[in-house]
Amino acid sequence: SIAAVASAVGTLCRAAQLGSSSGAVAALGGSHEALRGGDSGCKDKGEAVFLGQELTSLRLCFPQVEPHATIAEIKNLFTKTHPQWYPARQSLRLDPKGKSLKDEDVLQKLPVGTTATLYFRDLGAQISWVTVFLTEYAGPLFIYLLFYFRVPFIYGHKYDFTSSRHTVVHLACICHSFHYVKRLLETLFVHRFSHGTMPLRNIFKNCTYYWGFAAWMAYYINHPLYTPPTYGAQQVKLALAIFVICQLGNFSIHMALRDLRPAGSKTRKIPYPTKNPFTWLFLLVSCPNYTYEVGSWIGFAIMTQCLPVALFSLVGFTQMTIWAKGKHRSYLKEFRDYPPLRMPIIPFLL
Incomplete structure (x- = not known):
């Protein structure tokens, strides 16, 4: 299975780029710079400065995410831990300035190799x-x-x-x-x-x-x-x-x-x-x-x-x-x- 990691910082999040010995890792974030974490830190908490404010980053690990999981399924997993960001409110991208990934996109088909970094952006109330x-x-x-x-x-x-x-x-x-x-x-x-x-x-x-x-x-x-x-x-x-x-x-x-x-x-x-x-x-x-x-x-x-x-x-x-x-x-x-x-x-x- 693929471990999907979500890193949320306030309303607009930074990315957490993690390693995994079992396969690719998907990390959600939204800034141009990434927070770096250890390869086993699923419960880790870190801090970052974003727009002059000190924000707390919580990295969550979702086990049993299959390689054929879709972006829609990743969004649903993220919503379970962050209910305020329901799927329609989420934008996931491979690059902070890139286009939003489609809900039907499959994780293993994304051009990310063995480590996937997905940038999260809050689209606001929908x-x-x-x-x-x-x-x-x-x-x-x-x-x-x-x-x-x-x-x-x-x-x-x-x-x-x-x-x-x-x-x-x-x-x-x-x-x-x-x-x-x-x-x-x-x-x-x-x-x-x-x-x-x-x-x-x-x-x-x-x-x-x-x-x-x-x-x-x-x-x-x-x-x-x-x-x-x-x-x-x-x-x-x-x-x-x-x-x-x-x-x-x-x-x-x-x-x-x-x-x-x-x-x-x-x-x-x-x-x-x-x-x-x-x-x-x-x-x-x-x-x-x-x-x-x-x-x-x-x-x-x-x-x-x-x-x-x-x-x-x-x-x-x-x-x-x-x-x-x-x-x-x-x-x-x-x-x-x-x-x-x-x-x-x-x-x-x-």
Whole structure:
């Protein structure tokens, strides 16, 4: 068997590099320098200076860890002795600046020889992706409706619970509500997440972004002094067509990606177009779901002719471009036969 040794120092740990006569040793830590221990010191305690503070290191030995043990199993062993660091909160790496090891990685297949030094890092409190998505998407849905129905204390007493005389205002409410209801339903029934959790702090950042922009755009679109688009009904109809087409396209891509990954699996495959015409955009871009998402908000901006919506579209496009480039690089790195004509998000350009 392989002895797995965990060395924890406060929230961010140093590594304990130990020898073992029976096989490889896995040591958990998180700093750039390693604490050195004796080859039999499983119960040893040492001290180190980290960020100007004196911290205590406790080295724990877990016997009967088989060579085919996975990183997930090592995390579970570590959690038994340090319950505050549950598996989703742990990041184990071969190098302090390297990438986190995957839960399915097998200990004996790691490039560590007979001695393994794993660096531990606390990822902080975690929250499920489903919870984050439901929270950040439900907020804009209800916030927008508060402005649409003109509840008291928003536009003044004489406008309380009044209704706009402009058709585009009601159409915008339908489109906005449909978009977020769609997102909520996709979160519950369509999306399959490769990672179960994300840092808790992200929910505050994400909600500030989505909720804040929803309130900003809703305030102006539903304002009693709102003026309709310059080119009237023709502009609204064109924008509505763009919005609807892009929403259908976005949903089609999400369904195609869902079918690509079996339930409970982390398998990654190259996405290809299906018989659904909306998926044919896969021929040109790696992340057509982002392309359609940006298109939806461009349509909404044209429909409402509202500056906050245009800014939301621009910020969203910037962020989704970053995500798309990252996924595109991952595809190129992982699949040698990846289609060379694809761009990350905009065909032939970006």
